[in-house]
Amino acid sequence: MFNRTAIAPLEYTRKLWMRSWVGLTILFLYAPLIVLMIFSFNDSKRNVMWKGFTLKYYEKALNNDSLVEAMVNSLTIAFFATIVSLVIGALAAVMLWRFRFPFKGLVEGTMSLPIIVPEICLGVAFLIFFAKVDWPSDLPWPLNLSAITIAHITFCFPFVAMVVRARLASFNKEEEEAAKDLGATEWQAFRDVLLPHLKPSLVAGALLAFTLSLDDFVITFFTSGPDTITFPVKVYSMVRFSVTPEVNAASTILIVLTVALTFIALKYQGVKGISDAH
Amino acid sequence: MSGPLQDWKSQKKPFAAVASAPVFWLTLFFIAPMTIVWLYSFGQNAGQADIDISGTLDNYKRAIEWLYLSIFLKSFAVAALTTLICLIIGFPVAMAITFAAPKWRPWLLLGIMLPFWTNLLIRTYALMALMGTNGYMNKGLGGLWEGASWLRTLVGMQPLEAWTPVQLLYNNFAVVLGLVYVHLPFMVLPLYSALDRLDKSLIEASLDLGAGHFKTFIQVVVPLAAPGIVAGVMITLIPALGAYLTPDLMGGTDSQMIANVIERQFKRANDWPFGAALSFLLIYAMFILIALQSMRSSKVKEAG
Amino acid sequence: MTETKQPIIQIRNVSKRFGKVTAVDNVSLDIRAGEFFVLLGPSGCGKTTLLRMIAGFELPTEGQIVIDGQDMSLVPPNKRPVNMVFQSYAVFPHMNVTDNVGYGLRISGVSKGEIRDRVSEALELVKLGGFEDRMPDQMSGGQRQRVALARSLVMRPKVLLLDEPLSALDAKLRAQMQFELADLQNKIGITFVTVTHDQDEALSMASRVAVINKGEVAQLAPPSDLYEYPANRFVADFVGSVNIFEGTLTLDEPDKAAVDCPGLGKVYLNHGVTGPHGANVWIALRPEKIYLHVPGEGKAVRAAAQDAPDGHNLARGTIKGMSYLGDVTLYDIQLEGGQIIRVSRPNLSRHDQEDFTWDDKVSMHWRADSPVVLLS
Numbered sequence: 021m022f023n024r025t026a027i028a029p030l031e032y033t034r035k036l037w038m039r040s041w042v043g044l045t046i047l048f049l050y051a052p053l054i055v056l057m058i059f060s061f062n063d064s065k066r067n068v069m070w071k072g073f074t075l076k077y078y079e080k081a082l083n084n085d086s087l088v089e090a091m092v093n094s095l096t097i098a099f100f101a102t103i104v105s106l107v108i109g110a111l112a113a114v115m116l117w118r119f120r121f122p123f124k125g126l127v128e129g130t131m132s133l134p135i136i137v138p139e140i141c142l143g144v145a146f147l148i149f150f151a152k153v154d155w156p157s158d159l160p161w162p163l164n165l166s167a168i169t170i171a172h173i174t175f176c177f178p179f180v181a182m183v184v185r186a187r188l189a190s191f192n193k194e195e196e197e198a199a200k201d202l203g204a205t206e207w208q209a210f211r212d213v214l215l216p217h218l219k220p221s222l223v224a225g226a227l228l229a230f231t232l233s234l235d236d237f238v239i240t241f242f243t244s245g246p247d248t249i250t251f252p253v254k255v256y257s258m259v260r261f262s263v264t265p266e267v268n269a270a271s272t273i274l275i276v277l278t279v280a281l282t283f284i285a286l287k288y289q290g291v292k293g294i295s296d297a298h
Numbered sequence: 299m300s301g302p303l304q305d306w307k308s309q310k311k312p313f314a315a316v317a318s319a320p321v322f323w324l325t326l327f328f329i330a331p332m333t334i335v336w337l338y339s340f341g342q343n344a345g346q347a348d349i350d351i352s353g354t355l356d357n358y359k360r361a362i363e364w365l366y367l368s369i370f371l372k373s374f375a376v377a378a379l380t381t382l383i384c385l386i387i388g389f390p391v392a393m394a395i396t397f398a399a400p401k402w403r404p405w406l407l408l409g410i411m412l413p414f415w416t417n418l419l420i421r422t423y424a425l426m427a428l429m430g431t432n433g434y435m436n437k438g439l440g441g442l443w444e445g446a447s448w449l450r451t452l453v454g455m456q457p458l459e460a461w462t463p464v465q466l467l468y469n470n471f472a473v474v475l476g477l478v479y480v481h482l483p484f485m486v487l488p489l490y491s492a493l494d495r496l497d498k499s500l501i502e503a504s505l506d507l508g509a510g511h512f513k514t515f516i517q518v519v520v521p522l523a524a525p526g527i528v529a530g531v532m533i534t535l536i537p538a539l540g541a542y543l544t545p546d547l548m549g550g551t552d553s554q555m556i557a558n559v560i561e562r563q564f565k566r567a568n569d570w571p572f573g574a575a576l577s578f579l580l581i582y583a584m585f586i587l588i589a590l591q592s593m594r595s596s597k598v599k600e601a602g
Numbered sequence: 603m604t605e606t607k608q609p610i611i612q613i614r615n616v617s618k619r620f621g622k623v624t625a626v627d628n629v630s631l632d633i634r635a636g637e638f639f640v641l642l643g644p645s646g647c648g649k650t651t652l653l654r655m656i657a658g659f660e661l662p663t664e665g666q667i668v669i670d671g672q673d674m675s676l677v678p679p680n681k682r683p684v685n686m687v688f689q690s691y692a693v694f695p696h697m698n699v700t701d702n703v704g705y706g707l708r709i710s711g712v713s714k715g716e717i718r719d720r721v722s723e724a725l726e727l728v729k730l731g732g733f734e735d736r737m738p739d740q741m742s743g744g745q746r747q748r749v750a751l752a753r754s755l756v757m758r759p760k761v762l763l764l765d766e767p768l769s770a771l772d773a774k775l776r777a778q779m780q781f782e783l784a785d786l787q788n789k790i791g792i793t794f795v796t797v798t799h800d801q802d803e804a805l806s807m808a809s810r811v812a813v814i815n816k817g818e819v820a821q822l823a824p825p826s827d828l829y830e831y832p833a834n835r836f837v838a839d840f841v842g843s844v845n846i847f848e849g850t851l852t853l854d855e856p857d858k859a860a861v862d863c864p865g866l867g868k869v870y871l872n873h874g875v876t877g878p879h880g881a882n883v884w885i886a887l888r889p890e891k892i893y894l895h896v897p898g899e900g901k902a903v904r905a906a907a908q909d910a911p912d913g914h915n916l917a918r919g920t921i922k923g924m925s926y927l928g929d930v931t932l933y934d935i936q937l938e939g940g941q942i943i944r945v946s947r948p949n950l951s952r953h954d955q956e957d958f959t960w961d962d963k964v965s966m967h968w969r970a971d972s973p974v975v976l977l978s
Contacts, residue, residue, distance in 0.1 A: 138540025
């Protein structure tokens with residue numbers, strides 16, 4: 021607030037009004053989340069007055085079978101979706117980076133459509149698709165999650181492809197040629213030289229895919245059924261019908277999980293990676 | 299150093315190894331579903347569970363009736379308003395990050411982006427909790443009201459009437475607020491990107507020539523950051539247009555957006571062909587927006 | 603360096619086209635075992651393409667490349683008995699020096715013990731002993747290059763290919779590496795094939811140089827021949843600086859010849875002109891071969907040009923430009939006809955650069971064995 025040195029003309033960030041603006045914005049963004057997290061410990065059925073600290077709603081949440089089941093479902097879907105998206109996305113990135121082929125522009129454009137098309141339209145499309153092909157609905161766990169997982173993979177892998185492609189652009193092709201020159205086959209060169217270069221982007225892509233899958237509501241809403249509830253869908257029904265601090269507790273768990281994942285990603289890439297990666 | 303692209307014919311096996319999975323997946327699980335939806339939009343319900351693709355345009359005709367057209371337009375208006383507010387709030391924030399000391403910059407960016415990574419549902423719910431009639435927002439407003447009332451008595455005026463909580467939720471205001479809350483981080487990133495690439499010496503030159511900060515801002519910063527503004531607008535407007543959750547949870551009966559109408563066709567009205575038609579109209583609307591943007595940017599490239 | 607006569611690489615009528623562009627145009631040449639062969643030429647002349655075709659990263663559109671008697675048309679790069687040092691060095695950033703240098707050996711399944719020994723040997727050879735555990739990002743450009751060299755040499759290839767090996771180094775390091783590479787090649791005895799655009803590198807390191815111009819071989823010769831007996835104007839101009847004048851052949855006998863150049867005057871040579879020729883030729887005269895006379899030394903001029911008939915191998919002009927380079931001074935002299943001739947004069951004493959100044963009228967002469975007749 022009290023500036024010890026004079027503010028240079030371009031040091032906008034040090035100006036009071038600027039700092040207040042940013043401060044208020046950050047407050048606006050975080051306040052609801054923080055309040056939600058605090059109230060998850062509130063000993064009261066209604067989220068209004070602070071009545072005392074308690075962990076009982078966490079207990080309730082963890083004992084709520086359907087909630088736990090939904091969480092497990094979400095994690096399972098996210099896990100498989102991430103793995104498959106990673107593979108498909110990385111392959112797609114390499115395909116576009118390395119080869120010239122007919123209709124390349126078309127393929128590239130189509131691959132970015134799942135990102136552009138509104139989620140509601142994608143959700144509708146999957147609902148219709150699985151209905152039309154009579155996708156079996158009585159498979160045992162975890163196969164009953166297959167429809168949702170397929171849908172997730174479809175909108176996740178283009179993101180992975182984007183991330184991997186960006187990293188491919190900085191690859192020195194001569195390294196691959198050097199490996200071949202020293203006797204490596206196409207596959208060995210890929211494994212020993214290209215893949216290590218891609219590693220950071222694969223980690224980033226995996227985290228991205230995992231978060232996207234875990235978070236998704238709309239598409240999952242359309243592709244899930246009564247016996248394949250995922251966490252966001254479950255919370256949705258809880259919010260619609262009965263708002264108790266249990267929802268807060270469950271939400272806080274998810275927030276903590278997301279933040280933890282983000283920090284792992286950060287540690288891996290370095291904080292600088294965020295401003296560099298934009 | 300990337301080197302030239304290889305022709306696929308020269309390396310058929312590696313190409314097949316790399317290309318088969320993505321292309322297969324895309325075709326089976328994206329193109330096929332979208333095609334079926336498109337076909338359905340020309341169909342009608344035939345019996346309990348069948349849909350007869352009869353090539354009819356009835357669904358589209360119905361979709362552009364005033365009832366639905368008005369919802370389209372309203373959705374667009376809401377999305378546009380949301381985008382505008384995000385732009386106004388977000389621009390100074392992006393500027394603050396750009397001009398902050400380098401050691402703070404990644405942390406500020408992280409701070410803005412972190413909420414984006416938390417679940418949309420949770421964020422919406424958290425906001426709703428604050429906006430209820432007994433929530434903190436109302437309490438805060440009530441406090442301000444009481445405070446103003448008290449000030450009036452100090453001056454000798456009549457105090458204000460007793461405070462009654464304002465209906466903040468389940469109306470258009472809530473929807474816009476909710477959408478802004480959800481999409482704000484999305485707007486900041488492209489703005490920051492463009493501002494970061496800005497040549498700062500241009501601002502200094504403008505100030506040096508006598509223009510004040512505000513004038514410099516309008517005449518130098520904004521035009522040069524234009525591509526970032528366009529990107530930010532696209533990245534906010536399009537998702538906001540297709541938003542489902544926020545209007546569903548936070549809106550009232552007259553705050554329906556197009557996504558909610560679509561959902562109803564599938565979950566309640568069981569009119570899939572009509573829902574398909576509406577979905578595709580939404581997609582066409584988005585494509586038009588994107589086409590407008592790329593036309594704009596190529597015009598700018600020509601001129602610049 | 604011992605050179606056997608059998609060519610280890612035979613390039614036979616090789617052409618390479620990229621769409622409409624012809625990068626290499628019907629090139630044939632032989633590279634002998636044990637020699638230090640340099641492909642020299644300006645950017646875009648096709649020399650790198652040629653090198654990559656030897657390595658196997660490009661396939662010829664036409665023609666054949668035969669290495670050690672074996673046709674390489676169907677042999678992929680990882681199976682050829684050659685190894686390459688790339689322009690960017692291409693050291694694998696995620697492996698340390700030992701793993702980098704030993705990569706090729708690991709791929710071929712050599713035992714761990716033998717890998718260790720051969721890697722040490724290679725590192726000693728490139729003077730990087732002790733760097734075994736370093737990571738590439740902890741090393742300078744020059745050190746990374748040595749790693750790339752070691753990595754290729756450890757494979758004991760029949761031919762080592764180097765793509766612009768010195769271009770990324772600073773001047774001092776470049777001079778040092780020129781000696782080291784030549785020394786290394788001498789020690790190991792394998793064939794080196796290098797690509798460069800720097801004629802100094804080529805002249806100092808090579809046993810033979812192929813000058814490439816627009817995809818074709820302009821001349822293939824040892825460095826001294828390139829400099830003193832250029833085959834055409836391109837080579838004469840590309841290698842070193844040169845004065846070129848067009849003229850008409852007036853005398854042509856086995857032991858003498860004369861050319862009349864409108865700009866320069868009458869030129870007399872004490873040898874005949876070889877090869878088929880017409881009347882139209884060019885004279886190439888190197889700047890350091892021209893004697894510059896202090897104004898007034900008229901008598902000395904006639905005396906100096908004694909090995910030529912009267913009026914030949916003489917010229918007069920005015921100094922229009924001077925560059926003092928320390929060891930020599932370059933003079934740009936405008937002749938009576940208007941053309942500029944460049945003369946390089948060694949500063950034999952410490953006051954030599956004061957002998958001439960701008961607008962001085964000077965006379966020049968050169969020996970009868972100095973000019974070269976070019977037919978193209």
